Amino acid sequence: MVKIESVEELRKIKESDFGFVILLSESMPIIHTTNCKLIFENDFLQNNKIQSHHWFSTHLLAEKELGDLKSCKLCNP
Ligand SMILES: [Zn+2]
Known part of the structure; x- marks a missing residue:
């Protein structure tokens, strides 16, 4: 996970x-x-205290580290 x-x-x-x-x-x-x-x-600039952004190379890695994920309704990964 990369913050x-x-x-x-x-x-x-x-x-x-x-x-x-x-x-x-x-x-x-x-x-x-x-x-x-x-x-x-x-949003990144204003809400950084209540929500953080992280980058993962794959969906699977993100799931492994964070558990259940909600998919965005627009891009639906
Ligand atoms: Zn999205």
Whole structure:
């Protein structure tokens, strides 16, 4: 699991179009493809305290580490 620490890092990951971005908060983690339109840089900047962004190379790895994941309704990974 790689925690995304900066908005520049988030941007690079989105552009790479490889792997998955997981949003972690108090509810179930949500998994997105890296190019999902619902991953907003503004959310990253504003909500960093209540929700963190992480990157995984595969869906399986994310599941192994975090358990049950909720799939984003838009990108539906
Ligand atoms: Zn999504």
